[in-house]
Each structure stands twice: as C-alpha cells, then as structure tokens.
Amino acid sequence: MSSNYTNSPCAACKFLRRRCTSDCVFAPYFPPEEPTKFANVHRIFGASNVSKILHEVAPHQREDAVNSLAYEAEARLKDPVYGCVGAISVLQRQVLRLQRELEDTNADLMRYASCLGGETTSAYGGRRG
Amino acid sequence: MSSNYTNSPCAACKFLRRRCTSDCVFAPYFPPEEPTKFANVHRIFGASNVSKILHEVAPHQREDAVNSLAYEAEARLKDPVYGCVGAISVLQRQVLRLQRELEDTNADLMRYASCLGGETTSAYGGRRG
Numbered sequence: 001m002s003s004n005y006t007n008s009p010c011a012a013c014k015f016l017r018r019r020c021t022s023d024c025v026f027a028p029y030f031p032p033e034e035p036t037k038f039a040n041v042h043r044i045f046g047a048s049n050v051s052k053i054l055h056e057v058a059p060h061q062r063e064d065a066v067n068s069l070a071y072e073a074e075a076r077l078k079d080p081v082y083g084c085v086g087a088i089s090v091l092q093r094q095v096l097r098l099q100r101e102l103e104d105t106n107a108d109l110m111r112y113a114s115c116l117g118g119e120t121t122s123a124y125g126g127r128r129g
Numbered sequence: 130m131s132s133n134y135t136n137s138p139c140a141a142c143k144f145l146r147r148r149c150t151s152d153c154v155f156a157p158y159f160p161p162e163e164p165t166k167f168a169n170v171h172r173i174f175g176a177s178n179v180s181k182i183l184h185e186v187a188p189h190q191r192e193d194a195v196n197s198l199a200y201e202a203e204a205r206l207k208d209p210v211y212g213c214v215g216a217i218s219v220l221q222r223q224v225l226r227l228q229r230e231l232e233d234t235n236a237d238l239m240r241y242a243s244c245l246g247g248e249t250t251s252a253y254g255g256r257r258g
Contacts, residue, residue, distance in 0.1 A: 046175045053209050061210045068214035072201060080182050081190045084213060085197035091220035098227035105234045112241040 011038040016047060025054050029066040037070050044073040140167040145176060154183050158195040166199050173202040 009020030010027035015038050020027060026047075030038040041050050050069060057065050075084035082089070138149030139156035144167050149156055159167040170179050179198060186194050204213035211218070 044174065044178060046178060049173060049175060053205070056209050065210045068211045071214050072212060076182070080185050081194045082197045083201060084217065085200050087217055088213065088220065091217065091224060094224050095220060095227065098224065098231060102227060102231050102234060105231060105238060109234060109238055109241065112238065112245065116241065116244065 008032040011035045012042075012047065015039060015042060025051055029054075029063055037066075040073040040077060041066075041069045044076050045069060137161040140164045141171075141176065144168060144171060154180055158183075158192055166195075169202040169206060170195075170198045173205050174198060 008014070009018075009032065010024055011030040011032050011034055012026035013020035013024060014032060015035065026038070045053075050066075053065055053069065054062050072084050075087065079086050136149075137143070138147075138161065139153055140159040140161050140163055141155035142149035142153060143161060144164065155167070174182075179195075182194055182198065183191050201213050204216065208215050
C-alpha cells in the first residue's frame with residue numbers, strides 16, 4: 001500500500017487535494033462528513049489564515065476557534081455586507097429595547113407602590129397572614 | 130514624471146507595495162492615514178478575499194462591508210478563539226437576562242394590580258380627577 005492510513009482524508013485535505021497526515025491541524029475539526037464547514041471558512045478566511053489561527057490558540061481551544069470561524073464564515077456568505085456584525089447590531093438594538101421596556105415597567109411599579117403606600121411591602125414581598 | 134497621480138497610495142496598495150491606480154477597489158475605504166485598518170483585514174481575511182467581497186457587493190454598500198470586515202478582523206486579533214462571536218454570546222446572555230428580569234417585573238406589576246383591585250386602571254393609566 002502506498003498510503004499509511006486507512007481513514008478518509010479530512011474535509012480540508014480533500015478540498016485542498018493534499019495528503020492528510022496524522023498530525024494534520026485541520027483533521028480533528030473538519031471531518032470528511034462536513035465538507036461545507038471547511039469550504040466556507042476557506043472561502044472567507046483562506047486555509048492558511050485558518051491554519052495560522054489554529055496554531056496560535058491552545059489545542060483545547062481549537063474546536064471553539066473553528067466553530068466561531070465557521071459561524072462567521074457562514075454569516076458572511078449569507079450577508080456579504082454585514083456578516084455576523086449584522087447579528088451584533090440586531091442584538092444591540094434588542095438589548096436597548098429591553099432596557100427601555102424594563103425601565104418603563106419599573107417606573108409603573110414605582111407608581112403602583114406609591115399608590116399602595118403602606119401596603120407596598122407586603123404586596124411586593126409576597127402575601128403575609 | 131513616471132507617476133500619473135499625485136496623491137499617496139491607499140493603505141492597501143502601500144501595504145501590498147503595489148501601484149495605486151484610480152480604479153483601485155480598496156482606495157475609497159482604506160485611506161493612507163489608517164494603515165492598521167487594512168493590515169488587520171489582510172491578516173484575518175487576506176487581501177484577495179476582501180477584494181472578492183468588495184466586488185460582490187454594490188458600490189454603495191462597500192463602506193459598510195469594509196467596516197464590518199474591519200470590526201470582525203479587530204475582534205479576531207483581540208480574541209483569536211471567539212473573535213466577534215464572543216460579543217454575540219455576551220449579547221445573547223444579556224438579552225436572556227433582561228427578558229427574565231422583565232418577566233419578573235411584569236409579574237410583580239400583576240401582583241400589585243390584583244392588590245389594588247378596582248383602583249388598577251387609574252393607577253396604571255395615569256391619575257384621574
């Protein structure tokens with residue numbers, strides 16, 4: 001046999017048409033069953049940048065790094081203008097809206113409290129015998 | 130004169146040591162005064178991927194595209210594991226926390242309302258003569 005392994009090459013090596021060795025930095029995170037995951041990160045970041053990032057982070061953090069890169073790449077392919085920064089804007093607006101709503105609700109609560117006067121504590125803190 | 134322009138080359142052409150022509154796709158978004166902006170997107174996405182994305186989007190959207198790419202690149206350089214996906218996680222947790230807080234405050238409001246009984250409407254809807 002000319003090959004020294006029996007498993008399929010990882011999705012990255014298959015995509016890049018290169019030999020997948022036992023120390024392949026991509027193999028643990030790009031299984032052959034998920035070819036799109038690698039194709040996406042390659043299209044947006046380029047294989048060599050992904051490899052550089054993987055070598056920069058500790059081995060136990062590489063899976064998280066790959067997953068965040070895959071998320072960013074997918075978002076950028078769906079939305080070439082904003083990518084996942086679009087999601088950040090949506091979430092920031094949602095936070096602002098919720099904060100305002102909470103402020104309004106707290107103001108209503110204060111108004112109730114002043115109407116109830118002495119009864120406030122028992123109503124707010126739960127019913128007392 | 131061997132050069133047909135008098136302005137400085139844009140930050141991208143300066144970085145890539147190439148001639149900056151009048152139709153340079155980078156020039157409007159990477160002024161020479163901001164060298165880090167291009168260096169960052171180049172380090173994370175690669176110049177050719179950035180150029181590809183710019184050609185994919187309409188000219189009026191290119192500034193937004195560059196700014197979101199610059200934001201993502203800076204976030205990835207600061208946090209190689211999570212990049213700007215880290216900000217998304219923080220915001221998602223903040224949204225959940227605010228939603229729970231709002232639910233609790235609304236429940237308190239309902240409890241007050243049931244204590245006030247008939248007075249509810251006037252207290253909640255503003256004071257009536």
